[in-house]
Amino acid sequence: MLSVVLIWIYVLITTYLTGFAFLKFVTSLECMHSQKGSKGTYKKYNTHFRASFIVAGLVVNTVYAELFSIFAGVGIAANVLMIAFCVLIAVYYREELIGDFIDVSRLFVTGYTGYYYLLIFLIMAYGTSHGLMHYDSDLYHAQAIHWIEDYGVIKGLGNLHVRLAYNSASFALSALYSMSFITGQSFHVMAGFCALMLAWQCLDLKDIVRRGHPIISDFARIMGIYYLFMVFDEIVAPASDYFLSTFIFYIVIRWLDMNVKHERSYVPYIMLSLLGVYAVTIKLSAAPILILAIIPIYRLLSGKNPGKRKALLISVLLAFIIAIPYFIRNLIISGWLVYPVTAINLFGVDWKIPKGIADYDAKEIKVYGRGFTDVETYGDMPLSQWLPQWFAGIHGLNKIMVILDIAAIAIYLVCLVYFFAVAINKKTEFGKKKVFNISRHSMLNFADFITISTTMVVCLLFWLFTAPLIRYGEVYVCLTFAIIFGRLLVRGFNLLDADGIFAKRLIAITAIIIAVWVGYKGVNVVKEDMPRFNPDYLLVQQDYGRYEADTFQISGMTFYYPVEGDRIGYDLFPSAPKNMDGEIEFRGYDIFSGFMPLKN
Structure with a gap:
């Protein structure tokens, strides 16, 4: 620590x-100075x-x-x-x-x-x-x-x-x-x-x-x-x-x-x-x-x-x-501008990862993100088949949040239709005039709400249809419903009398609930950490893992690869996940020249 x-x-x-x-x-x-008011001076x-x-x-x-x-x-x-x-x-x-x-x-x-x-x-x-x-x-x-x-x-x-x-x-x-x-x-x-x-x-x-x-x-x-x-x-x-x-x-x-x-x-x-x-x-x-x-x-x-x-x-x-x-x-x-996207093929360099390997790698990422490991079986599975299996594989709060996201997207679509309907029929300038009459100035206006909601919904859908592993998109799963439902809750609160007893008690109760929740989560973190506690880590950070390895050579230089599995850690360097002898070679005489696929 x-x-x-x-x-x-x-x-x-x-x-x-x-x-x-x-x-x-x-x-x-x-040019970065801002004008204060429509006719005011520009200030830094x-x-x-x-x-x-x-x-x-x-x-x-x-x-x-x-x-x-x-x-x-x-x-x-x-x-x-x-x-x-x-x-x-x-x-x-x-x-x-x-x-x-x-x-x-x-x-x-x-x-x-x-x-x-x-x-x-x-x-x-x-x-x-x-x-x-x-x-x-x-x-x-x-x-x-x-x-x-x-x-x-x-x-x-x-x-x-x-x-x-x-x-x-x-x-x-x-x-x-x-x-x-x-x-x-x-x-x-x-x-x-x-x-x-x-x-x-x-x-x-x-x-x-x-x-x-x-x-x-x-x-x-x-x-x-x-x-x-x-x-x-x-x-x-x-x-x-x-x-x-x-x-x-x-x-x-x-x-x-x-x-x-x-x-x-x-x-x-x-x-x-x-x-x-x-x-x-x-x-x-x-x-x-x-x-x-x-x-x-x-x-x-x-x-x-x-x-x-x-x-x-x-x-x-x-x-x-x-x-x-x-x-x-x-x-x-x-050798690719955006690996493993092979559709953008602008450079014919000799060290380029072969297209077949890159395409397979891209498919493997997609399949793994959907919760599968067999690329050959699930690589080309249609949406109607993989999506239900993916959803069934989600558990606990993650599933609840995904369901809330679905409901939030439905609300967002209604808001989006309303936004354009008002914009077209009444020519409302959403950036300057609020759609609803609200008593507070500290509320996100409707156009900005549509902008941030659209961003989060697109982020969520992009994640879903590329590699929807929860770990990859946890932030989108969390924020999409939080923002959309959050605005509804803020809108509901603003209908209350801010100086009234009920509003004050509601804020106090909310603060207490948040404090209790944070305390509860904190206690759980401590309980989970106790078995892993090591006084040595109070001084020096935990290092990477160490694994048993074997070696292979390229032009006389030694490389490591794991005896079991594919992890190797940090210390055994340079390394590969497997014995690459006969598959790659140096572009020149040493490692500084780089690597290229072995020519047949």
Whole structure:
């Protein structure tokens, strides 16, 4: 745990500094200034949440690690260079940063808020120190991170181990902060750190009592807390699913908060859209989240202000900067721009993974996601056959949530029809005028509700018809019904007398129920953790698994493969899931030249 805490402090400092510099630069651009009122002056947007600096820094440092990996291994040199940049940033912005530090320090003096954040920090660090290592982490996550640490990127690496072609930006981020160059142990703390960001964001749920009424983001936060309890004993693993889910939760919650508060500036919406692009580089299944970019694009294209056009061009440029390193790594590792999608075949490189292998791999992902393992039998099964079997295989709360999602989609369709009917017949400007007369300003307007609901429904359906393993799409399963039903509940509450006894008692009872539920889940987490408790993990994080292995050689270089099964862990490097002798070869004389399929 101590190792996790120390690395997290390093992560907090470096991400805060790089994120601070990035957001300061973007908001300083004149085209990013917002007009106050229809005829007001243009003012610079001020970032309201310090967590935004950290999240922005995670994106900046990930892109940095990906770019660095194209030229060299991401190890001590990458960290030294990053630290040098951070020192320059700290010196340049020293007065503002000192002011921020003083403001944060006041959280521990003027109330209990600072201690709440510290407590969550320590709890999440404990959860990240040990737990259930994900099967895929010992299968290929650890090896993928090891390759980035030692070599950066190698041409045709996917030919050695097809799973290594599953490129994810999260692996580059994990390699940057693994600290393997210090002790030889590669620490895997970044999935837990992303979970920490979500946990801190969910802490704002406590404001429901002070506020005296619910808002729609409260329901997203409740599901975020539920998700954190579900994965608390798993965030020790560097699986991309945890990175993706926590970022999707973050995007949706922050988007709901801004819309409820009727944020006028388009800058924070641009930043969330860029975070959506980043989420896609973690896992391509997040692509539908980019629907939320409709809001800033519409705002930037509306009107005749040339500054908005410039802001749009800068936003597109930033999106490309985030995405291009990911696609370059894809091409180098697999020979395909988007592996295992073979429909996009733009490059005839000699290290390309054979099309047949890529197509089979894509089918295997789809079949596995539907709950089957036999690709030959279930690979081409029609929807009418696999969907009932998939649904029957879901149990417990997951099945209940899927049923709630189905009901929520039905409600969404009714709302969508109503939205367009009113828009066509009455020419209502939904972005400016609310469809319902409500007494509160802190309610998501109908057009924004349709936008976020459409995004979540499309995300859910995209997941369902590609690879509907619950682990892959838990975030969509949780958020879809929470947002749609949440707005109905908020609408119902707003019909009550806010200052009445019933409304106050309802809020108090709700707060008590949430507190009891969190306490109950917390007790269960402690009970489940007790058999796994090891005092050694209070100092050093649990390592990857270790397995018995055999060896094979390629041009005199030794490679490892597991004697049983297909997992190999981190230490035995380089490795493959099986003996690849006679199947692949070096493109040149050594490993730096890359791998290619053996020519017949």
